[in-house]
Amino acid sequence: xxxxxxxxxxxxxxxxxxxxxxxxxxxxxxxxxxxxxxxxxxxxxxxxxxxxxxxxxxxxxxxxxxxxxxxxxxxxxxxxxxxxxxxxxxxxxxxxxxxxxxxxxxxxxxxxxxxxxxxxxxxxxxxxxxxxxxxxxxxxxxxxxxxxxxxxxxxxxxxxxxxxxxxxxxxxxxxxxxxxxxxxxxxxxxxxxxxxxxxxxxxxxxxxxxxxxxxxxxxxxxxxxxxxxxxxxxxxxxxxxxxxxxxxxxxxxxxxxxxxxxxxxxxxxxxxxxxxxxxxxxxxxxxxxxxxxxxxxxxxxxxxxxxxxxxxxxxxxx
Amino acid sequence: xxxxxxxxxxxxxxxxxxxxxxxxxxxxxxxxxxxxxxxxxxxxxxxxxxxxxxxxxxxxxxxxxxxxxxxxxxxxxxxxxxxxxxxxxxxxxxxxxxxxxxxxxxxxxxxxxxxxxxxxxxxxxxxxxxxxxxxxxxxxxxxxxxxxxxxxxxxxxxxxxxxxxxxxxxxxxxxxxxxxxxxxxxxxxxxxxxxxxxxxxxxxxxxxxxxxxxxxxxxxxxxxxxxxxxxxxxxxxxxxxxxxxxxxxxxxxxxxxxxxxxxxxxxxxxxxxxxxxxxxxxxxxxxxxxxxxxxxxxxxxx
Amino acid sequence: xxxxxxxxxxxxxxxxxxxxxxxxxxxxxxxxxxxxxxxxxxxxxxxxxxxxxxxxxxxxxxxxxxxxxxxxxxxxxxxxxxxxxxxxxxxxxxxxxxxxxxxxxxxxxxxxxxxxxxxxxxxxxxxxxxxxxxxxxxxxxxxxxxxxxxxxxxxxxxxxxxxxxxxxxxxxxxxxxxxxxxxxxxxxxxxxxxxxxxxxxxxxxxxxxxxxxxxxxxxxxxxxxxxxxxxxxxxxxxxxxxxxxxxxxxxxxxxxxxxxxxxxxxxxxxxxxxxxxxxxxxxxxxxxxxxxxxxxxxxxxxxxxxxxxxxxxxxxxxxxxxxxxxxxxxxxxxxxxxxxxxx
Ligand SMILES: Nc1ncnc2c1ncn2[C@@H]1O[C@H](COP(=O)(O)OP(=O)(O)O)[C@@H](O)[C@H]1O
Ligand SMILES: [Mg+2]
Numbered sequence: 001x002x003x004x005x006x007x008x009x010x011x012x013x014x015x016x017x018x019x020x021x022x023x024x025x026x027x028x029x030x031x032x033x034x035x036x037x038x039x040x041x042x043x044x045x046x047x048x049x050x051x052x053x054x055x056x057x058x059x060x061x062x063x064x065x066x067x068x069x070x071x072x073x074x075x076x077x078x079x080x081x082x083x084x085x086x087x088x089x090x091x092x093x094x095x096x097x098x099x100x101x102x103x104x105x106x107x108x109x110x111x112x113x114x115x116x117x118x119x120x121x122x123x124x125x126x127x128x129x130x131x132x133x134x135x136x137x138x139x140x141x142x143x144x145x146x147x148x149x150x151x152x153x154x155x156x157x158x159x160x161x162x163x164x165x166x167x168x169x170x171x172x173x174x175x176x177x178x179x180x181x182x183x184x185x186x187x188x189x190x191x192x193x194x195x196x197x198x199x200x201x202x203x204x205x206x207x208x209x210x211x212x213x214x215x216x217x218x219x220x221x222x223x224x225x226x227x228x229x230x231x232x233x234x235x236x237x238x239x240x241x242x243x244x245x246x247x248x249x250x251x252x253x254x255x256x257x258x259x260x261x262x263x264x265x266x267x268x269x270x271x272x273x274x275x276x277x278x279x280x281x282x283x284x285x286x287x288x289x290x291x292x293x294x295x296x297x298x299x300x301x302x303x304x305x306x307x308x309x310x311x312x313x314x315x316x317x318x
Numbered sequence: 319x320x321x322x323x324x325x326x327x328x329x330x331x332x333x334x335x336x337x338x339x340x341x342x343x344x345x346x347x348x349x350x351x352x353x354x355x356x357x358x359x360x361x362x363x364x365x366x367x368x369x370x371x372x373x374x375x376x377x378x379x380x381x382x383x384x385x386x387x388x389x390x391x392x393x394x395x396x397x398x399x400x401x402x403x404x405x406x407x408x409x410x411x412x413x414x415x416x417x418x419x420x421x422x423x424x425x426x427x428x429x430x431x432x433x434x435x436x437x438x439x440x441x442x443x444x445x446x447x448x449x450x451x452x453x454x455x456x457x458x459x460x461x462x463x464x465x466x467x468x469x470x471x472x473x474x475x476x477x478x479x480x481x482x483x484x485x486x487x488x489x490x491x492x493x494x495x496x497x498x499x500x501x502x503x504x505x506x507x508x509x510x511x512x513x514x515x516x517x518x519x520x521x522x523x524x525x526x527x528x529x530x531x532x533x534x535x536x537x538x539x540x541x542x543x544x545x546x547x548x549x550x551x552x553x554x555x556x557x558x559x560x561x562x563x564x565x566x567x568x569x570x571x572x573x574x575x576x577x578x579x580x581x582x583x584x585x586x587x588x589x590x591x592x593x594x595x596x597x598x599x600x601x602x603x604x605x606x607x608x609x610x611x612x613x614x615x616x617x618x619x620x
Numbered sequence: 621x622x623x624x625x626x627x628x629x630x631x632x633x634x635x636x637x638x639x640x641x642x643x644x645x646x647x648x649x650x651x652x653x654x655x656x657x658x659x660x661x662x663x664x665x666x667x668x669x670x671x672x673x674x675x676x677x678x679x680x681x682x683x684x685x686x687x688x689x690x691x692x693x694x695x696x697x698x699x700x701x702x703x704x705x706x707x708x709x710x711x712x713x714x715x716x717x718x719x720x721x722x723x724x725x726x727x728x729x730x731x732x733x734x735x736x737x738x739x740x741x742x743x744x745x746x747x748x749x750x751x752x753x754x755x756x757x758x759x760x761x762x763x764x765x766x767x768x769x770x771x772x773x774x775x776x777x778x779x780x781x782x783x784x785x786x787x788x789x790x791x792x793x794x795x796x797x798x799x800x801x802x803x804x805x806x807x808x809x810x811x812x813x814x815x816x817x818x819x820x821x822x823x824x825x826x827x828x829x830x831x832x833x834x835x836x837x838x839x840x841x842x843x844x845x846x847x848x849x850x851x852x853x854x855x856x857x858x859x860x861x862x863x864x865x866x867x868x869x870x871x872x873x874x875x876x877x878x879x880x881x882x883x884x885x886x887x888x889x890x891x892x893x894x895x896x897x898x899x900x901x902x903x904x905x906x907x908x909x910x911x912x913x914x915x916x917x918x919x920x921x922x923x924x925x926x927x928x929x930x931x932x933x934x935x936x937x938x939x940x941x942x943x944x945x946x947x948x949x950x951x952x953x954x955x956x957x958x959x960x961x962x963x
Contacts, residue, residue, distance in 0.1 A: 011459075018460030029476040147548065147601040149555050152575065152593030159586045170583065256467030260556050264579070275560055278475040290472055294463045511730035515791070518688055519744050519798060520717035529743075533734045 005306050012298050019294040020078065023287050024071050030283075034063055037283055078291065084284040086277075093288035097270065101292060104262070104269035106176045108254050110185055111192035112247065119197045120236075123204030123243075127212060128231055138201055145198025150257050154191040154264040161187060173268040188265045192257055196250045203246055207239035214238075241311055248304035252297050350613040357609020363602025371418040378412035382569045392585045401591045404574070405581050410588060413569035414595050420570040421599055424485050424554040425547040431489035433543055436496025437532070443497065444504030445527055454497070461494040470553050474562050484563045488553045492546055499542055503535040537615040544607035548600045555596045571596050626663035627701060627834050628687065628720075628802060633660040634695035635682050635858075639907055654907045656682040657693070658858035658914075661933055664802070669828060669835040671849030671866065673842055673881070675903065679858040680838045684806045687836075688722055689713070718748055721795035725807035727787035731779035737765075737790060738775040744797045764793040769823060785816035789823065796827070804836045809844060821848050842885050846870055854878045857914045858906055860933060864940040874942045876919050913945065921946055 027034040038057050039049060058064045062073060077083070083093040126138040162170035174181040211217065212235050220230045259271035266272065270289065277285035337349035344352075351357050370377055379400075386407045393403040401410035443454040464472070473487035507513055508531065516526045532539075557563025558572025559579075566573045571592040578589050635657040656679045664670045672680055686693045689705060698705040700716060708716055724730040732740065741761045744750075751757040762772035768789040779787060788808060795803055805824065809817040825848060828835055839845050845852055845866075852869045854862040854877065862875040873879045880897040899918045904910055910917050916926035925945055933943040942948075 014456060015459045015463050018456070019463045022460065026472065026476050029473075031478075143601065143604070144597070147597050147604050149552055149559070149572075149593060149596050149600075151556070151559055152589070152596065155575075155582065155586060155589040155593065158582065159589075163583075163586060253465045253467075256465035259468065259471060260559060263560055274471075275562075278471065278560075278562060281475075286472065286475065290464065290468075293465070293468055297465055298463050511724040511726060512732045514690060515722070515724065515730055515794065516732075517690070518717060518720075518722050519794070520714050520747060521743075530732050530735070534732070 001310070004309050008302050008305055008309075012302050015298055016295060019298070020075055020291065021071070023290045023294070024074055026287065026290070027283060028067075034061070037281070038063075040281070083288040083291070086285045087282045088280060093284050096273065096285065097288050097292050100268065100270040100273045101296075103173075103176060103267075104255075104258055104271060107185065107189055107192065107262070107267065107269055108251060108258060110176075110189040111254060112196060112251055114189055114193035115196040115200055116247070118193070119201035119204060120240075122197075123201040124208055124231065124236060126201070126205045127208030127239075130209065135205075138205065142198040142202045145194050148194070149260075150191055150195060151260040151264045153194055154188070154261055157187055157191055158265075171264070171266045173266060184265075184267065188261050188267050191264075192254060192261050195257065196247070196254065199250065200243060200247060204239060204243045207242055208235060211235040211239040245304060245307045245311060248300060248307060252300035252304070255293055255297060347614045351609055354609045354612060356605045357613065360602045360605025360607075360609055363598060364606055367418050367422060367599050367602065370415055371422045374415050374419055378409075378415040380409035380412040382408065382413040382416040383567055384408060392581075392588065394587075402588060404588055405577060405585070410574075410591055413574055414571065414591055416569045417571040417574065417592065417595060418599070420481065420564060420568065421551045421554060421596070424481065424488060424564075425550045425603075427485045428489040428492065428550045429543050429546045431485065432492040432496050432546065433539070435489075436493045437500050437539065439493065440497035440500025441504050441527060441532070444501035445508060445523065445531070447505075451501075454501075458494040458497055466491040466495070466549075467553060467556060470557060471560065471562060474557055479562060479565045481564055481568075484554055484557055487557070487563075488550045491553070492549065496542065496546070499538060500535060503538055504531055507531050507534055537610075541607055541611045541615060544603055544610055548603035548607070551596065551600055551603070624665060625702060626699075627666045628664040628836075629699040629702075630660055630662045630683070630687065630696070631699065632696040633657050633683070633686060633693050633698065635679070635686050635691055636694045652907070654905075655858050655909055656906050657686065657696075658906075658909060659696070660855070660858070660860050662853055662860055662863065664834060664836055665851075666834055667832055668850045669825075669837055669848055671845035671852040672836060672838045672855060673840065673845045673852060674855035676840050677903075677906065678855045679906065680840070680855060681806050682858075683855070684722060684804045684836070684838055687804060688720055689716075718798045719800055720802045720804065721798060721800040723788070723791050723795055723803060723805040723808040726811050727784045727791060728811075730791050731787055733779055736776055736778055737793075740790075740794060741775075741797055744794060748798055750797070750799065760797075764797055767796065767827065768793045785812055785820060788812060788820055792823065792827070796831070800833070802834045802836070804838070806838045807840070808837075810839060810841065817844070824848060842870075842881060854881065857904065857909055859914065859943070860941075861915065861944070862940075862942045863933070864942075868937075868940060874936055874940070874947055875915075875944050876921055876946070877915050880920075913943075925950060 027037060030037055032039070035054065035058055038061055039054065055064070062070055065073075081094045083097075085092055086096060089096070122134070122138050122141075126132075126135040129135060158170045161167045168183055168187050170187075172184055174184050176182065176185045212231070214235075217230060217235055220234050221227075258269060259274060261267070262269045262271035263275050270292070274286065274289040276282075277289065337344055337346050339349055339352045388407075390403055391405050391407045393399050393407075395402045399409050399411065401414065404410055404413065439454060439458075443451045461469075469491040470484075470487040473490055474483050477483040477486060504527075513526060513530055516530055517523075521529075554563060554570065555572035555575075558565075558570045559575050561576050564570035564573050566577050574592040575589055578585075578592075582589065634655070636653040636655050639652040639654055658679075660679070660683060662670070662672075672683065674680055682691065685691045687698055687705075689698075689708075693706065700719070703712075705716060738761065741764060742757055745757055745760060751760050761775055765772040765775060770786060770789055770793070774782075779790070782790065791808075808824075809820050812820060821844065824835065824837070827833060835848075837845060837848050849866045852864065852866050853860045854869075854875065856877050862869065862873065862878045864874075869878065870882060873882055876897075880899050883897045897920065904914070904917065910927070912925075912927040912929055913919070913922075913931050916922040919926065923945060929945070929950055931943040931945050931948065931950075933941050934948050936942045936947045
């Protein structure tokens, strides 16, 4: 087991290295390459640009050496947490990102908890009373949930919960670590939870249906155990494990959904930071975002794999 | 060799039971598909959208980009403006009708592009096995080290906005999952005796892949492509909504929402329509994909 | 028979599969292997049917796959008419493909579900330029169908429209299309109903006689092999342990393993008393082959030498080879006294 965990974690190293190479090369995708980017950012400051200035800039930004050397320097700095400064705020990219990453993780975790709080009762009820109204509603919710653009759901919730019922502030941000901040957290978290909820409730329903048909459940029933105990203590425990593992997978891809949702709600997390960086072509910040998101995503996936292998040892044989 | 050997096993083959759809004899899987209500609904939605996209000029009552001289922004739905007007007084219905074209174009071309590249890479990995497979797998791992929506977002940022780059960005982020799917399918098939038999008969790898392997992988490919349409349409909407994909004033559904976002406090109602448009089309492809999978390849069901 | 040169000869053939292919074992340099074939020696004479029997997992399929180069053996030689198949280049390989064909076990997975029988056959005939005109092609395909006892009118059908037995006939037709000299049938009747099994075996026999084919007929089922073979090879854990003319082998087996196998075959007549030899011990696996004679842990007559020295396949009578110390006694080598062996 330990061997598998170490192997799986070791496998993330080449992947992350590849990601770093990709991240580094991104600048070369832009018209004009990295030099062009810098020239552009200086043009906006009004400094006159002559070939001499360009050469100076290249030297200043370390672009006068061959690309592999640039990469080596870049990655050496990146490992030490130095990803350069933002073109605009001139603050270090790392500290900008880390502050926002906290917020986004709180958002993603809250969304996951909300999804669980709704999906578990919904999935169980749908499995216990198959083909009942609850089951149909659950199915409809999931079908719609996976087909809905999340940011649009955000608008619907703003319309209903904020503008009509005045239950929450429509958009905006206050640190989620304060009581006031929780009010701002709820709408984006609810929105983000929906697609996870849609899938988790369906998967849970399926594994509950399976678990309820197992021998030990029939035995428990025949022993005269209360139906509620049978369902919650025995069947759910077995059905929950695969579902929770799947949750890890969606937690990772939620990082994608976070971007549009934070933008919709003007919620000051990492996604919002990334979108403004992209709209203003703040390349060091974008590169930092790519690196951090990749690291979180790759580790989330590795942890999911490790969990899977604990639940189902056959996986390890692959 | 042509002897008059008594055909000892010449048992008449039972005629396949007749399945009919609209009075025509069809294979069982087609029959299963048409028996599935959601599948038929999905297909209908997709067909209607295709129709709307093709005949947009004739369906849309107004020029989608025409800004009227008199100020009549944010009108409520009425007989003159079926879905009301937007912040510049443009006809929402006409804009949404033309938006269908963009969604379907992005969907179609990104699926074609990621399909072609993904199938090629996946087939090479699954068929060659060994070192080539390991190298490609490592590349797919790197490729998948960002959530696919984030990869698309980053790619359009660096490539620049516009329909062509959106297609490219969405396609590129979908290639590795395509390739993984095909790879698994090719590995499954290449163990089958009929593939081994073809090799022993002396057929080249190329011929076996084209004539025996890929045709047998057609069903999962078609099913996955249908779902990919849904994913691509959502991705385009997200990119355009963020202002990075298809830019206003082009009437992409996501771009319309991007423009309306500024004024949601005063007028949130108009955001309903483009969102609904996105959802119905994505729902249509998801239903269609579910239906195809259940009818043609029940093995794929989760 | 032994004077002629064999059509196919397998010399000291080895196929070791790495046991772990994971990243870890590559890093750690783990060398554990499954010895699916561990030095097989066999020869097949022109026109005969060589039966190969042995328990499942003893390496029969691996042997077949190595002969047709589906697997690249890790050691040894496969000689076809004296030439080493393992050294063939692409051109010689294409010729070899025409000469040697294989029939598989599962008739359901050995035909492409998306290809009609006509397309399947015509592509093969086209590839090897066996027919030159359209009319010739059609005649050839019809002839193939008739020769395996199927109706040529069914050429346009898809595999799913045929029964299991019929499909196995279609596989035979496909193999015959390239006009091979040697056919390897790997458990080719094992998946069929008993009544269909007999029909199919008869078809094989009939075709073999009529076309002068050489056959290697692999099965775990002794009665099937007895029915069809002129000579039989018994395999145990990746090695041939006894090879002899069929009747002689079944009437007077020499290797204790062969004796045990034969005694375990159910006899149709309940009055006949059988002395079934029950093999003791667990069936060892190819990943963990016992030292000395690989059969000794299960052998009733095992002697001390059997756990020390590996017996060699040698002639005991004319054309009867066996690898057993009971038949070919050897001196046990002086036992090295290792400390841990002293109890
Ligand atoms: N491709 C392979 N990779 C690893 N081990 C294999 C492979 N093919 C066969 N083996 C192993 O080799 C041994 C012999 O298998 P096989 O030739 O299929 O036996 P048989 O056909 O006699 O039942 C078995 O232990 C099997 O697990
Ligand atoms: Mg076998």
